[in-house]
Amino acid sequence: MLFTQIEFLLFLILVILVAWRCPGRRSRNTVLLAASYYFYAYWDLRFCGLLLLSTLVDYWVAQRIDRATDPRIRWTYLCVSLFVNLGVLAFFKYFNFFIESAAAIFHGWGSNPGTLDLVLPVGISFYTFQTLSYTIDVYRGKIAPTRSLLDFALYVAFFPQLVAGPIVRAVELLPQLATVPQWSSGRFYGGFQLALRGLVKKVLLADRLGEMVDVVFAGPELYSGWTVWLAVIGYAGQIYYDFSGYSDIAIGIAKMLGYRFPVNFRHPYLATSLSEFWRRWHITLSRWLRDYLYISLGGNRRGRWRTKWNLMVTMVLGGLWHGAAWTFVLWGTLHGLALVVEHTVRTRLRPGARVGPVIGRMTTLAVVLAGWVLFRSETWQRAATIYSQLCFTRSGIDWFPPLAVLACAILVVDHLLWSTRARLWMHLPADRWYTPTATALLIWTLLLYSPRGFSPFVYFQF
Numbered sequence: 379m380l381f382t383q384i385e386f387l388l389f390l391i392l393v394i395l396v397a398w399r400c401p402g403r404r405s406r407n408t409v410l411l412a413a414s415y416y417f418y419a420y421w422d423l424r425f426c427g428l429l430l431l432s433t434l435v436d437y438w439v440a441q442r443i444d445r446a447t448d449p450r451i452r453w454t455y456l457c458v459s460l461f462v463n464l465g466v467l468a469f470f471k472y473f474n475f476f477i478e479s480a481a482a483i484f485h486g487w488g489s490n491p492g493t494l495d496l497v498l499p500v501g502i503s504f505y506t507f508q509t510l511s512y513t514i515d516v517y518r519g520k521i522a523p524t525r526s527l528l529d530f531a532l533y534v535a536f537f538p539q540l541v542a543g544p545i546v547r548a549v550e551l552l553p554q555l556a557t558v559p560q561w562s563s564g565r566f567y568g569g570f571q572l573a574l575r576g577l578v579k580k581v582l583l584a585d586r587l588g589e590m591v592d593v594v595f596a597g598p599e600l601y602s603g604w605t606v607w608l609a610v611i612g613y614a615g616q617i618y619y620d621f622s623g624y625s626d627i628a629i630g631i632a633k634m635l636g637y638r639f640p641v642n643f644r645h646p647y648l649a650t651s652l653s654e655f656w657r658r659w660h661i662t663l664s665r666w667l668r669d670y671l672y673i674s675l676g677g678n679r680r681g682r683w684r685t686k687w688n689l690m691v692t693m694v695l696g697g698l699w700h701g702a703a704w705t706f707v708l709w710g711t712l713h714g715l716a717l718v719v720e721h722t723v724r725t726r727l728r729p730g731a732r733v734g735p736v737i738g739r740m741t742t743l744a745v746v747l748a749g750w751v752l753f754r755s756e757t758w759q760r761a762a763t764i765y766s767q768l769c770f771t772r773s774g775i776d777w778f779p780p781l782a783v784l785a786c787a788i789l790v791v792d793h794l795l796w797s798t799r800a801r802l803w804m805h806l807p808a809d810r811w812y813t814p815t816a817t818a819l820l821i822w823t824l825l826l827y828s829p830r831g832f833s834p835f836v837y838f839q840f
Contacts, residue, residue: 379420379492380834381627381827382581389417390631394610397635403558407532410635417537418501428466433527433534435462436509440516452517459513467506470496475702501541503699507666509534512548514670521549529555538628538635542621542837545662546641550594551637559636567808571634571817576626578820583785584620587612590782598764603771605778606764610747612782615789615804619662620745620836645796647789650738652716652745667696686721690714700753705761709752716745 379386400406419426439459446452474496501727512533515521524530582688594601594609601609632639646658656664672692678685692709697710751768755761764795766772806813 379417379433381624382577382833385420394634398561403556404528406558407528407555410537411532411535413529414532414535414537414540416537420492421500422497425502428502429505430531431466432463432505433510435459436513436534437523437527439513440664443516444523453532456513460508463506463510467502470498470502472698472702479704481744500596504543504545505534505540507663508539508545508547511545511666511670515548520550524548524556526556534720536632538631539639542624542835543662544625544628544639545666545798549726550640554637559646562635564808565636566634569630571630571635571806573627573630574817574820576606576623576628576630577824579619579623579626580835581824583788584616584623584836586781587616587781587785588833590777591616592752594777595760595764598760598767599773601767602774602776603767605774605776607771608778608782608786610751610764610768611786613750614647614747614788617750617753617836618643618789619785624835624837643668645793647743647746647793648739648797649742650735652713652720652742655742655746656713663696663699667692671695674676674807682721683727686718689717689721690805693717703705703753703756705758708758708761709749712745712749712752 379389393410396409397406398408418429436459439455441670442455446455467667489611512530513523514791516523524533529552532555533546536546536551539546545707591609591613594606595613598606598609622643624748629639632635640662642661644658644661646655649655675688675691676684677688691714693714694707694710697706697708697713700706700709732793748765751764752758752761755764806816
């Protein structure tokens with residue numbers, strides 16, 4: 379069930395009406411848990427078992443870690459959580475990838491390993507990281523384990539963020555689930571507006587850009603260099619509007635139900651450095667990788683060379699998390715190398731010296747756009763063809779769809795306006811005279827100009 383389907387709208391209306399009429403916390407959480415499992419089962423009932431497995435294992439592990447006093451026993455229990463969760467993720471997401479990679483390496487040696495016909499469970503990368511953060515935080519003593527299996531099950535399966543984030547930590551959501559939220563018309567309205575903006579981003583901007591991007595990336599050698607440039611910029615807009623749109627819808631729905639989710643995007647293309655880009659892009663994943671991987675490896679506490687190594691490992695594994703393909707590994711490697719270079723330059727600058735914002739922003743955008751080519755390309759050969767077209771702007775078909783050009787222009791204007799006071803009225807406050815008209819216009823535009831059919835969110839495949 380997609381956020382953009384009419385079935386989901388009916389489902390959401392029913393959930394909101396029932397949840398706000400529940401008399402107590404337990405009945406409310408039971409309703410939301412049942413709704414969340416129905417939401418996930420709507421895609422494939424069989425994989426609800428995996429969701430339940432992660433829930434039961436990590437609930438049990440957290441209780442055992444909390445009761446154990448011997449550090450070795452606590453570590454053993456944590457390893458159980460890591461083994462089960464990462465093992466399931468590795469099997470479904472990476473088994474065929476590693477088998478096929480091994481077959482390519484040993485081709486000609488008489489080795490021909492077989493692959494399995496596996497279906498990647500929707501959202502497994504997200505809820506695996508989410509539930510792992512709980513057991514790790516309990517192990518580190520940052521949060522006490524909840525005694526309520528109902529609350530924890532809802533934390534893992536809560537439908538707004540279940541399949542594509544944001545990755546909400548237990549310390550952020552579990553305390554909210556332990557109480558009954560108070561109704562607030564202002565908060566409900568704010569959630570509705572945020573969800574509406576997310577739909578506009580996805581349906582009117584991301585999907586329209588995707589129509590052009592898909593065609594050009596399928597055969598980049600057919601198009602002129604300038605058209606390929608537009609497609610690459612268009613993909614930067616598509617993935618931003620698609621994923622930030624999903625996050626806005628998820629955060630907005632949670633807000634309408636009375637819960638707060640962390641912000642996941644802060645206009646990342648305004649970043650003046652790559653490290654700032656990752657503080658603005660997919661924020662909940664970036665901080666997860668920082669807190670549970672980079673810092674666990676030693677962070678920047680063990681000297682410059684170890685810091686650079688930790689940056690590389692974190693970004694390469696972050697790339698592999700996004701997808702089981704070498705293009706994702708190369709994408710992560712590119713960002714890792716760029717972060718290492720950025721760290722080296724920063725440490726060698728004289729005290730008080732800094733790179734100008736214009737140069738920093740242009741350099742960051744160049745790296746990000748180059749990375750998106752790898753991220754979007756199905757093979758590295760396809761990526762090489764696109765790089766060739768970008769560098770040499772070779773001749774071919776010139777194609778500049780007006781809607782794609784308009785969406786790219788909106789991307790630029792949106793970022794520029796966000797950095798000014800105009801961002802205040804862009805949120806359509808309830809007390810402004812133009813808000814009812816603007817809201818009605820957005821809804822009318824969605825109904826009138828949305829593409830036919832339903833396009834899944836980009837991050838559903840991760």
